[in-house]
Amino acid sequence: MTDTEFDPKSGDSETDFRLSTLLADLAQGSHEERITIGDLLAAMQRRALGAMIFIFAVPVALPLPPGVSTIFGAPLLFLTAQLMLGMQPWLPKLITNRSLTRREFGRIVSAVAPWLHRAESVMKPRGQFVGQSPFIYLLGAMCLILSIILFLPIPLGNMLPAFAVSVISLGLLVRDGLWMTIGFVLGLVAIAVVWGVFWAIIFGTLFVASTWFGFGF
Structure with a gap:
């Protein structure tokens, strides 16, 4: 069993680990x-990979300055790829050395805390087979695809995919198969929306070009 799969004997259940408490302490x-x-990773220690992915996904889902989203977006590529491959969580020093002010981090925690508290109050271990192989690798692949989309300069290309990744990661953290499934469906919706927006932009650009400059398409 890999670290990305659920181990009932591990100490990472919601009964002894509250992500909201850890974030507030940080x-x-x-x-x-x-x-x-690197400080965030050290605080996680050997906690569930889902907690790490959530910490780096949720800021991208918030209406924060672009620079903050970039800091947290890069680790997602590594962590979601490791989730898909069943690897131990690891990040290169180039990424772990990135930082933001504690005030900015506090703003993120303040914005997330109410929603995270509500999620933790309703989530519970169920349908745990969704978080085991082979489904865990499918969830990892979905999170990786969504993380790649985050870097594309497309309207709605950040918040929707990041929200889906956040839901999946919370499901992984608490071993809640229902939330993992909901997150996967949200991921499909996010991909469809971003794909639609992408083609709308292309066709809109072509239409404007043909109207203004008389190009034929």
């Missing part, structure tokens, strides 16, 4: 002015 903890990606 936001209010150290007196350091900045918090790095």
